Amino acid sequence: MADISLSALGKSFAGAPALHDITTTFKDGEFVALLGPSGCGKTTLLRLLAGFEMPTTGQISIGPREVAHVAGNRMVPPEDRNIGFVFQSYALWPHMNVRRNVSYPLEIRRFSKAEITAPTDQALQATGLTDYADRMPSELSGGQRQRVALARCLVSHPDAVLLDEPLANLDVALRASMQTVFTDFHKRTGATMVYVTHDQSEAMAMADRIAVMDKGRIQQFDTPQTLYERPKNRFVAEFVGRGTVVPMRGVEKSDSALHGHVLGTRIAVQSGDDLPSHVCLRPENLTISETGDLRAKVARVTYLGGKYLLETVADCGTRLLAETRARFDVGMQLGLTITTPWAFSEE
Amino acid sequence: MGVLTKNGGSRSEGWLLSTILIVAISLTLAPVLRLFVEGVTDQGAVGLSLAGEVLRQPSTLSALKHSLVTAGFGTLVSVVLGSAFAFLVALTDLRAKAALVFCLMIPMMIPPQITALSWTQIMGPSSVLLKTLGLAPPLGSPQPLYSAQGIILLLGIQHMSIIFLTLRAGLRAIPQEVVEAARISGARGLRTWWQVVMPLTLPSLAAGTAITFVTALGNFGIPAMLGIPAGYATLPTLVYQKLAGMGTSVLAEVSILAMLIGAVAVTGILTQRFFQSRQRVYLVGATSRPLAIPLGAARLPVEVLLWAVVCTILVLPMFGLLATSLVPAYGVPLRLDTVTLQAWTEVLLRQPVTTRAFANSFGLAIGAAVVLMLLCLPLAWLMERNPTRLSRLFDSLLDLPYALPGVVLSIAMILLLIKLPFTDATLYGTIWIIFLAYLARFFAVMFRPVQASLKQLDPAMGEAAQSVGASLFQRLRDVIVPLSAPAAAAGAILVFLTAFNELTVSALLWSSGTETLGVVIFNLDDSGETAMASALAMTIVLVVMALMVLVQLMSRRFPKGVVPWQT
Numbered sequence: 066m067a068d069i070s071l072s073a074l075g076k077s078f079a080g081a082p083a084l085h086d087i088t089t090t091f092k093d094g095e096f097v098a099l100l101g102p103s104g105c106g107k108t109t110l111l112r113l114l115a116g117f118e119m120p121t122t123g124q125i126s127i128g129p130r131e132v133a134h135v136a137g138n139r140m141v142p143p144e145d146r147n148i149g150f151v152f153q154s155y156a157l158w159p160h161m162n163v164r165r166n167v168s169y170p171l172e173i174r175r176f177s178k179a180e181i182t183a184p185t186d187q188a189l190q191a192t193g194l195t196d197y198a199d200r201m202p203s204e205l206s207g208g209q210r211q212r213v214a215l216a217r218c219l220v221s222h223p224d225a226v227l228l229d230e231p232l233a234n235l236d237v238a239l240r241a242s243m244q245t246v247f248t249d250f251h252k253r254t255g256a257t258m259v260y261v262t263h264d265q266s267e268a269m270a271m272a273d274r275i276a277v278m279d280k281g282r283i284q285q286f287d288t289p290q291t292l293y294e295r296p297k298n299r300f301v302a303e304f305v306g307r308g309t310v311v312p313m314r315g316v317e318k319s320d321s322a323l324h325g326h327v328l329g330t331r332i333a334v335q336s337g338d339d340l341p342s343h344v345c346l347r348p349e350n351l352t353i354s355e356t357g358d359l360r361a362k363v364a365r366v367t368y369l370g371g372k373y374l375l376e377t378v379a380d381c382g383t384r385l386l387a388e389t390r391a392r393f394d395v396g397m398q399l400g401l402t403i404t405t406p407w408a409f410s411e412e
Numbered sequence: 413m414g415v416l417t418k419n420g421g422s423r424s425e426g427w428l429l430s431t432i433l434i435v436a437i438s439l440t441l442a443p444v445l446r447l448f449v450e451g452v453t454d455q456g457a458v459g460l461s462l463a464g465e466v467l468r469q470p471s472t473l474s475a476l477k478h479s480l481v482t483a484g485f486g487t488l489v490s491v492v493l494g495s496a497f498a499f500l501v502a503l504t505d506l507r508a509k510a511a512l513v514f515c516l517m518i519p520m521m522i523p524p525q526i527t528a529l530s531w532t533q534i535m536g537p538s539s540v541l542l543k544t545l546g547l548a549p550p551l552g553s554p555q556p557l558y559s560a561q562g563i564i565l566l567l568g569i570q571h572m573s574i575i576f577l578t579l580r581a582g583l584r585a586i587p588q589e590v591v592e593a594a595r596i597s598g599a600r601g602l603r604t605w606w607q608v609v610m611p612l613t614l615p616s617l618a619a620g621t622a623i624t625f626v627t628a629l630g631n632f633g634i635p636a637m638l639g640i641p642a643g644y645a646t647l648p649t650l651v652y653q654k655l656a657g658m659g660t661s662v663l664a665e666v667s668i669l670a671m672l673i674g675a676v677a678v679t680g681i682l683t684q685r686f687f688q689s690r691q692r693v694y695l696v697g698a699t700s701r702p703l704a705i706p707l708g709a710a711r712l713p714v715e716v717l718l719w720a721v722v723c724t725i726l727v728l729p730m731f732g733l734l735a736t737s738l739v740p741a742y743g744v745p746l747r748l749d750t751v752t753l754q755a756w757t758e759v760l761l762r763q764p765v766t767t768r769a770f771a772n773s774f775g776l777a778i779g780a781a782v783v784l785m786l787l788c789l790p791l792a793w794l795m796e797r798n799p800t801r802l803s804r805l806f807d808s809l810l811d812l813p814y815a816l817p818g819v820v821l822s823i824a825m826i827l828l829l830i831k832l833p834f835t836d837a838t839l840y841g842t843i844w845i846i847f848l849a850y851l852a853r854f855f856a857v858m859f860r861p862v863q864a865s866l867k868q869l870d871p872a873m874g875e876a877a878q879s880v881g882a883s884l885f886q887r888l889r890d891v892i893v894p895l896s897a898p899a900a901a902a903g904a905i906l907v908f909l910t911a912f913n914e915l916t917v918s919a920l921l922w923s924s925g926t927e928t929l930g931v932v933i934f935n936l937d938d939s940g941e942t943a944m945a946s947a948l949a950m951t952i953v954l955v956v957m958a959l960m961v962l963v964q965l966m967s968r969r970f971p972k973g974v975v976p977w978q979t
Contacts, residue, residue: 143875217876240628
């Protein structure tokens with residue numbers, strides 16, 4: 066188990082930059098999710114940690130050991146890093162049965178028969194695979210394959226476990242149950258885990274902290290709650306939750322409270338900045354009331370089960386999302402009140 | 413060192429890739445380069461005077477003309493036969509297609525000298541088969557195959573499989589929707605054919621034609637068996653006769669001839685590449701159900717006709733060969749009281765030359781298959797994982813020793829190995845020169861199937877092993893080799909098949925004691941021992957067919973693109 070620290074890490078592919086200047090630390094025993102749209106560099110970052118790619122700049126340390134340092138021309142190959150990796154395609158070896166797939170990491174370390182059997186049985190049991198030990202990977206279902214992949218990286222007690230969109234190939238029901246498997250696994254082993262996903266609900270459900278990535282940079286690295294409630298910039302506000310970002314003018318500070326003009330109305334806002342420029346409006350910041358200052362027209366209604374999601378267009382043309390228990394029809398006029406949204410400064 | 417910085421996988425991978433790549437390049441491309449250097453120098457100095465002299469000789473010019481005529485018309489025969497079969501097999505609802513395809517592959521796998529020998533056994537005045545049937549022409553009438561027409565016919569039959577395979581692959585890539593779209597737009601019958609199917613197949617037909625021409629041009633067995641008795645020399649037989657008659661003193665001269673063949677061949681190869689690249693552009697991404705045109709009432713007659721052709725070009729000559737191998741002396745008709753296994757026992761058990769040749773050919777073929785497997789497996793995997801500029805260049809050139817005529821490669825090998833650099837030792841006249849030539853020539857035969865299967869392998873397979881701590885050697889041994897073993901096995905069998913039958917390379921490189929089976933059949937026939945030559949040829953045909961059946965039976969376990977006749 067170990068901290069993972071990255072400093073000034075960058076990677077280019079044939080001159081095209083994929084990651085810029087990443088400096089951060091994943092703490093020992095932490096479950097970190099790397100979240101972002103496709104092409105944001107999250108998988109590249111994971112492969113740099115594993116050692117499958119070599120960074121173009123910067124350095125990586127796992128625990129006390131420096132595993133990659135470009136300036137010092139130092140690169141520890143993946144096989145010597147003691148990390149576990151769970152692939153999107155599972156990457157089970159089709160010519161080995163479940164037991165051999167799981168015990169292979171120990172075989173490599175030239176352990177004795179007994180030293181191999183006990184931990185293998187333990188790993189199979191922990192992942193509920195004891196009954197499938199003699200099957201071939203082709204005879205398993207998607208969820209079982211994923212558990213074999215997990216058992217394989219559990220067996221050798223890696224310093225960190227890296228997971229590359231491990232649930233992307235599973236159906237929705239199986240995803241939920243596999244999330245429990247991952248969080249249980251994390252609790253039991255206390256391993257540092259880095260989990261790549263483009264699904265924010267997955268990240269929110271499992272991770273201690275989420276690094277939201279875009280265009281090769283970490284935009285914000287915080288707990289799920291902080292990310293949702295106190296986004297740092299427009300990208301995070303829009304990507305996490307259903308935030309609409311609108312500009313704010315005439316900001317005034319009085320007795321530790323901030324006020325400003327948003328969409329033509331003057332409201333109180335919360336912010337970490339002294340002079341925020343934008344606010345993030347989420348459904349829970351908007352209340353529907355006849356007397357609301359903000360007039361809007363319903364453009365689309367989606368039933369969410371017990372409540373409705375209204376897509377409304379304000380008079381100024383801004384699209385706002387609101388939730389309600391009452392039913393509205395498309396084209397209806399309504400009034401909205403904004404209650405203390407989160408504000409941030411964005412150039 | 414560029415390898416190391418591009419990929420973080422592991423330093424040992426970069427190191428191993430460079431090492432194997434250097435070995436592979438010196439094996440395959442060094443001889444070709446050496447020949448080129450010989451061609452443009454004259455007694456150590458750069459000059460083209462000898463080249464000009466050789467190229468002006470009347471024998472060179474007539475051999476060049478003969479080569480172009482036989483290869484050109486032979487290709488035409490191949491195109492007619494091969495494309496007729498390809499269109500019918502690929503586009504219609506014929507029955508027993510798999511059997512038909514398998515039979516059509518046999519001519520390509522049977523060595524050309526055996527094809528020539530078997531056909532001479534069903535024609536001419538001393539044909540045992542014709543005599544037995546009472547159909548033989550009177551003694552003294554000429555063997556009709558000892559002529560340019562005979563060479564053309566047999567070259568055409570030998571190489572029809574190439575046209576058949578390339579065209580069939582191209583036809584199968586045409587999605588049914590293309591034809592359906594034409595019909596819905598109002599095109600009917602031959603118009604669809606002419607305006608939609610033909611334009612789409614033209615690139616693969618052109619590519620197949622070009623490579624058939626190159627192969628026919630480099631063919632040695634057929635013009636040697638049929639042309640030499642008739643005094644009709646092509647470029648490969650001219651090189652052979654010069655080298656056999658005057659030894660290495662004419663090495664500089666025959667190098668020029670080899671260069672000439674090589675130049676014509678390279679033109680053909682470039683034509684083929686051009687058309688093949690055009691074909692890819694045409695049908696990218698669009699493969700659904702292939703075309704299947706119902707033949708209706710014409711189906712049975714067409715099937716009968718196709719099988720009749722297969723019988724004529726395949727089964728009949730084999731019967732001729734068998735008949736000749738069962739008579740006590742050449743020219744005796746085959747009857748119940750004359751049938752004997754004398755030739756078989758003599759050639760398989762008594763003749764020291766043939767036993768030696770069996771040992772040599774077996775050893776060379778197995779050795780080449782094993783060495784190439786050991787080289788190609790790691791090389792193909794490393795090239796797939798860490799593509800460097802050098803590896804990509806090698807990838808585009810590694811077919812050259814196989815595509816170039818065997819005569820060219822043999823001369824190149826002699827030039828390279830007749831005097832080993834920095835020593836006085838020579839490999840010329842030893843079995844090692846044949847072995848090295850085989851490694852160069854059959855490199856592509858092994859490499860391509862392995863490469864095809866590794867391209868389909870999830871890169872995460874190797875990475876998963878790497879992440880749990882497996883070293884490069886352990887990854888190769890435990891993951892990569894087992895997963896690509898079926899393809900490697902298919903490649904090894906193909907190398908064995910081709911090497912076991914090979915004549916062109918060994919005809920120029922053999923010496924007493926290092927005869928191969930191809931050379932022995934050629935020499936037996938040359939010295940009039942036709943019955944023994946036929947028995948030996950029959951044995952080889954049986955070995956070839958057994959191995960082909962083996963590959964066919966295993967073919968379901970291979971990834972796509974590994975078995976050459978299953979595209």
